[in-house]
Amino acid sequence: MKLKFTKMHGAGNDFVVIDAINQKIDFTPAQWKHLGDRRFGVGADQMLVVEKSTRPDCDFRYRIFNSDGGEVEQCGNGSRAFVKFVVEKGLTDRKSISVETMAGVIAPRLEDDGSITVDMGAPILEPEQVPFDTENLTGVKEGRDTLWPLTLELAGDKETVLVSVVSMGNPHAVQIVSDVDTAPVELTGPLIENHPRFPRRVNAGFMQLVNRQHIRLRVFERGVGETLACGTGTCAAVVAGIRRGLLDSPVKVDARGGQLSITWEGEGKPVWLTGPAVTVYEGEIEI
Numbered sequence: 001m002k003l004k005f006t007k008m009h010g011a012g013n014d015f016v017v018i019d020a021i022n023q024k025i026d027f028t029p030a031q032w033k034h035l036g037d038r039r040f041g042v043g044a045d046q047m048l049v050v051e052k053s054t055r056p057d058c059d060f061r062y063r064i065f066n067s068d069g070g071e072v073e074q075c076g077n078g079s080r081a082f083v084k085f086v087v088e089k090g091l092t093d094r095k096s097i098s099v100e101t102m103a104g105v106i107a108p109r110l111e112d113d114g115s116i117t118v119d120m121g122a123p124i125l126e127p128e129q130v131p132f133d134t135e136n137l138t139g140v141k142e143g144r145d146t147l148w149p150l151t152l153e154l155a156g157d158k159e160t161v162l163v164s165v166v167s168m169g170n171p172h173a174v175q176i177v178s179d180v181d182t183a184p185v186e187l188t189g190p191l192i193e194n195h196p197r198f199p200r201r202v203n204a205g206f207m208q209l210v211n212r213q214h215i216r217l218r219v220f221e222r223g224v225g226e227t228l229a230c231g232t233g234t235c236a237a238v239v240a241g242i243r244r245g246l247l248d249s250p251v252k253v254d255a256r257g258g259q260l261s262i263t264w265e266g267e268g269k270p271v272w273l274t275g276p277a278v279t280v281y282e283g284e285i286e287i
């Protein structure tokens with residue numbers, strides 16, 4: 001079939017966005033992987049699918065596929081691209097929508113100045129729900145957070161890193177580093193992603209504190225590798241920093257591909273993610 005798609009990005013985290021309301025989509029994991037392939041397909045970190053929702057309280061259903069072909073629960077930068085896409089394509093006449101995801105309902109809003117704010121829902125902080133296996137593991141309390149030791153096997157050597165575990169619908173392990181530019185993201189990212197204590201694998205965040213309202217962040221994403229920005233990773237890092245008593249909301253986050261901003265009032269409250277979304281081009285591919 002000939003698939004119509006739109007190439008978009010949010011702070012450099014790039015997407016193939018597909019209208020599955022007006023096109024019939026039923027792809028295998030291998031076909032999703034092909035679409036995400038930068039050499040043989042279109043190329044993107046994630047493929048985002050726009051569907052009708054079956055829930056009466058939601059305007060759309062939003063499905064997310066990583067470039068490895070696997071379907072995942074949530075994508076924050078993608079949710080900004082999602083609302084821009086449905087408005088630009090005339091799929092809704094509302095700029096503030098409710099969207100069903102595998103991880104619950106989120107609410108992106110397209111402002112008149114083009115910026116987008118998303119209610120990403122409340123973070124999940126119980127390790128077993130992240131999910132993270134704490135059996136026979138002792139955590140270190142810091143503020144309201146617990147830091148968990150993760151032992152990594154590095155070419156025969158063992159190294160332990162302390163991580164906060166947070167779910168924004170999808171799992172995150174966040175550690176503090178002194179300098180994101182020299183952090184071993186490529187080396188330890190895959191080891192954290194596939195650490196046996198995370199049964200569904202994990203997104204690995206590396207956060208540098210600039211001041212109490214400003215961080216720099218790199219994320220090695222599950223099923224993708226390092227991306228230029230990760231929206232849910234940004235939410236998770238700020239939640240971890242606030243719970244550790246190191247950050248105060250609102251927090252500005254510098255990713256390699258742009259700046260995002262997070263507001264969070266604390267436990268049980270939703271995380272608000274603000275940032276850009278850009279349409280790059282429209283395309284068609286035989287698949």
Ligand SMILES: N[C@@H](CCC[C@H](N)C(=O)O)C(=O)O
Pocket residue numbers: 013045046066072073074075076077078170171203221222223224227229230231232233
């Ligand atoms: N880029 C994303 C997250 C996409 C999913 C992630 N790789 C996972 O597997 O959980 C974002 O902006 O949140």
